[in-house]
Amino acid sequence: MKKCLLMLLLSLLPVFSYAGEAKDMAADPVLEKRMIGLAENLRCLVCQNESLASSHADLAEDLRREVREQMQKGLSDQEIIDYLVSRYGDFVLYDPPVKKATLVLWYGPFALLLAGAGMLIYQLRKRKSQVPEAELSDAEAQRAASLLDETPDSSDQSKDKQA
């Protein structure tokens, strides 16, 4: 039994070793952490739905090297981002800047939400005017009251019996 368990645990090992970001030689762990932090917000241009930090593409490795070297030179994160944007365009940013071309991207969903809410309110108002509040005659009101007054115990008991 113990052997079985050990085997099972051992078989899980490769799964663990595969988790995590694409590895690179990290001479300076602090710098590497900063690089990965920055690269997580940048898009890999080859495999466009992967970040620069997680991509195994050749170009991503080169770009990580470039970012690392620029950090070693003492450039700030913003300067490095500016450098990459000047080469590859806003496309590398997962967080695109607010510009004329991205206005719809940034505010379109809110505009749609507002339009939807407006439509909902309009429809609800319209419906309210169409369906008048139900008015009960005296007899109906009495019957409703008596129905509501009926003791719940009796119905509960009948349910118990059935069960």
Added chain:
Amino acid sequence: MMRFILPLVVFLIMAAFMYVGLGLNPHEVPSPLVGKAAPAFTLPQLHEPSRQFSPQDMKGKVWLFNVWASWCTACENEHPVFLELSRRNLVPIYGMDYKDKREDGEVWLRKHGNPYTLVVSDAEGRVGIDYGVYGVPETYVIDKQGVIQHKHIGAVTPKILDETILPLVKELQAK
């Protein structure tokens, strides 16, 4: 009536967007480098590593800068286009062997023919990053002042050459 028209209009608008979206190539990212000076570099030549080339040497000329590699299959497809263009002698074509071993690049050119006036070797891909290269082949049209006027991503076809690149080259040469 309104009940049917409104959803129909919304549907048509969405369908139009989606139809246009189908025709777009997500791998064609507009380059921010167009209209800017070609980034400076100095690289060893492929055939004579002791000699160097720098884009500043090209001031006063309109030229094509083609990024290729021996490992790139699309480059093989576009290569005949450049071979034909070099025969027509309309514009000098400079090549950059991108992230490639020197020997591999030389062998490839010997096998497929060499349309380039000169080839530089960017073995580590550093100049490629400066030029925003992300998918080889890529071709730049650079004007007399050293400004990038056009960038084509992917293989150049005869159609693209005749309809986009060559008219632009002629226009720039006349300036």
